[in-house]
Amino acid sequence: MIKCPKCNKQISARPGTVCPRCKRKITQNDIGYMFCPEPECKAILPKSAVYCPKCGAKIRNESVNEKINKIVKKIEKILNSL
Numbered sequence: 586m587i588k589c590p591k592c593n594k595q596i597s598a599r600p601g602t603v604c605p606r607c608k609r610k611i612t613q614n615d616i617g618y619m620f621c622p623e624p625e626c627k628a629i630l631p632k633s634a635v636y637c638p639k640c641g642a643k644i645r646n647e648s649v650n651e652k653i654n655k656i657v658k659k660i661e662k663i664l665n666s667l
């Protein structure tokens with residue numbers, strides 16, 4: 586259970602839950618943790634997790650810099666192939 590960030594009502598700590606009092610939709614950010622992306626694992630992981638300690642799945646938690654680097658590399662590839 587978590588507290589609704591808007592009205593402080595105790596509600597189920599699952600992403601996608603809608604607060605019955607104020608109708609606010611609960612997101613993973615509100616909860617402070619996330620679930621393993623592996624459908625057969627679904628372990629609860631801290632938001633800062635890089636990989637799942639249960640099944641070893643890599644969590645996509647790329648920083649902005651990593652994303653930019655990937656885009657730059659893609660553009661370089663395209664330019665080189667011209």
Ligand SMILES: [Zn+2]
Pocket residue numbers: 589590591592593594604605606607608609
């Ligand atoms: Zn609420």
Ligand SMILES: [Zn+2]
Pocket residue numbers: 621622623626627628637638639640641642
């Ligand atoms: Zn897992």
